[in-house]
Amino acid sequence: MPANQFLRACSRLFDRHQRSSSQPFNFKIRGILPLVLIASVPFSGLSVANTSEQNEPGAFEFHAPLFESDLEAPEQDPLQSFIEQKAGQEIWREYTPSGNDNIWTFFQNQSLSELDLIELLKVDKAEAYLASLESVVNIRYQLYRNNRLARLSLTMKSGEIVLLQKNEDSLFNLSINSGDHLPEFKTFTGEIQGSLYQSARKAGVSVSAILQFATIFQWQIDFNKDLRAGDRFELLIDDSLKNSQGFDGNILAARLYQKDEVHTAVRYSDSQYYTPQGKMLSSSFSRYPLGKESRVSSGFNPARKHPITGQVRPHRGTDWAVPVGTAVYAPADGVIVKAQKNHPAAGTFIEMRNGRRFVTRYLHLSQLDVKEGQQVRKGDTIGRTGNTGLSTGPHLHFELFVDGKAVDVMTARLPTGESLQGDALKRFKIATQPLISAMNRDQQETLLASKETGTLKN
Ligand SMILES: [Zn+2]
Numbered sequence: 001m002p003a004n005q006f007l008r009a010c011s012r013l014f015d016r017h018q019r020s021s022s023q024p025f026n027f028k029i030r031g032i033l034p035l036v037l038i039a040s041v042p043f044s045g046l047s048v049a050n051t052s053e054q055n056e057p058g059a060f061e062f063h064a065p066l067f068e069s070d071l072e073a074p075e076q077d078p079l080q081s082f083i084e085q086k087a088g089q090e091i092w093r094e095y096t097p098s099g100n101d102n103i104w105t106f107f108q109n110q111s112l113s114e115l116d117l118i119e120l121l122k123v124d125k126a127e128a129y130l131a132s133l134e135s136v137v138n139i140r141y142q143l144y145r146n147n148r149l150a151r152l153s154l155t156m157k158s159g160e161i162v163l164l165q166k167n168e169d170s171l172f173n174l175s176i177n178s179g180d181h182l183p184e185f186k187t188f189t190g191e192i193q194g195s196l197y198q199s200a201r202k203a204g205v206s207v208s209a210i211l212q213f214a215t216i217f218q219w220q221i222d223f224n225k226d227l228r229a230g231d232r233f234e235l236l237i238d239d240s241l242k243n244s245q246g247f248d249g250n251i252l253a254a255r256l257y258q259k260d261e262v263h264t265a266v267r268y269s270d271s272q273y274y275t276p277q278g279k280m281l282s283s284s285f286s287r288y289p290l291g292k293e294s295r296v297s298s299g300f301n302p303a304r305k306h307p308i309t310g311q312v313r314p315h316r317g318t319d320w321a322v323p324v325g326t327a328v329y330a331p332a333d334g335v336i337v338k339a340q341k342n343h344p345a346a347g348t349f350i351e352m353r354n355g356r357r358f359v360t361r362y363l364h365l366s367q368l369d370v371k372e373g374q375q376v377r378k379g380d381t382i383g384r385t386g387n388t389g390l391s392t393g394p395h396l397h398f399e400l401f402v403d404g405k406a407v408d409v410m411t412a413r414l415p416t417g418e419s420l421q422g423d424a425l426k427r428f429k430i431a432t433q434p435l436i437s438a439m440n441r442d443q444q445e446t447l448l449a450s451k452e453t454g455t456l457k458n
Contacts (some may be wrong), residue, residue: 074337074353192233219333330377359404
């Protein structure tokens with residue numbers, strides 16, 4: 001089915017849902033047909049057993065259902081919570097679509113309201129841009145305090161910027177900007193005194209850019225505790241999008257000067273941040289905490305029915321049936337938030353924060369090899385699988401949360417941590433050199449100015 005037709009079909013489906021029910025519903029996408037099937041499940045009473053998400057027969061034997069209330073939701077990154085409370089709707093969020101993404105997966109991944117998606121699809125010409133995200137480099141958006149969408153902007157490969165913005169009548173308006181504006185570089189420098197938030201605001205950095213700054217270095221620095229008074233930062237921001245779309249957080253390059261280390265990041269044409277040597281700033285993230293693919297005995301399924309009672313009991317993780325004592329490895333760099341025994345449902349379990357946006361959990365273990373507060377590197381052994389808690393057979397139950405939301409690790413968009421090589425690296429260096437020099441120059445000027453006025457420490 002062509003994409004446009006598909007969107008229209010789904011739009012009709014949503015309209016019908018909206019008329020027939022005021023209940024919100026969750027949908028899950030893995031291609032076109034499952035979407036239509038699954039989207040109709042929660043309100044038509046069809047069995048989930050009809051979808052491609054169905055587990056193999058006998059899969060339930062391995063796993064007693066884990067009730068949502070048995071294990072509380074992971075805590076949000078403290079910096080994120082603080083900034084959201086403080087600045088709420090000022091924050092611009094950014095999303096880079098991957099090959100498999102469509103507008104539905106984007107809405108689902110970001111926990112956006114389906115009602116806003118329906119409204120967007122009603123806008124004249126919007127479908128043409130939203131039908132496929134293949135020609136979209138990145139998506140930026142702003143929310144109201146009630147988490148409803150205020151604006152959404154798409155940067156197209158052609159350079160065009162498509163802005164969908166709610167007007168006074170709460171309807172979205174579409175405007176297209178040719179995008180042939182010249183960048184307007186602005187440099188912000190400052191020194192950490194008190195919190196990052198205070199120090200950066202004092203230096204004139206927007207709230208969106210502060211969050212972006214912390215996200216860029218989320219794998220290198222824990223902004224909640226690794227910053228020290230006297231650390232200095234330098235941000236090179238393109239201000240040219242401010243007038244056309246209101247976006248005020250476009251960091252092109254960033255540098256953080258710590259006591260023993262300098263971290264540098266530059267933004268490339270793929271909207272990702274790299275070191276000047278062409279290494280992506282993210283940790284690489286494995287989908288397989290057991291080190292290799294094992295048999296999935298029960299997959300991620302937010303609408304799973306309890307095999308006995310028939311009630312919907314979400315399965316918010318992936319189960320791998322493996323013998324007791326199988327080593328569990330950190331799938332990415334992280335810090336151990338919880339390492340506990342004897343939880344009635346989870347048994348012996350670990351909760352790990354990976355960067356600012358990811359949390360992973362490992363349930364029903366037999367052994368803990370880490371302590372709370374411990375930093376781990378990708379590949380470190382953190383424990384051994386078991387059969388503890390509410391579990392009827394040896395297996396690992398693994399959960400992944402992105403921005404506080406449980407997602408399917410098999411399909412989630414995960415950081416790759418790639419390094420550019422060969423010609424790609426050459427092109428990268430040519431393209432990013434001006435940004436690095438611009439920063440160096442400004443930093444030198446800042447240093448000189450500080451020296452002259454005698455404010456520089458050390
Ligand atoms: Zn499970």
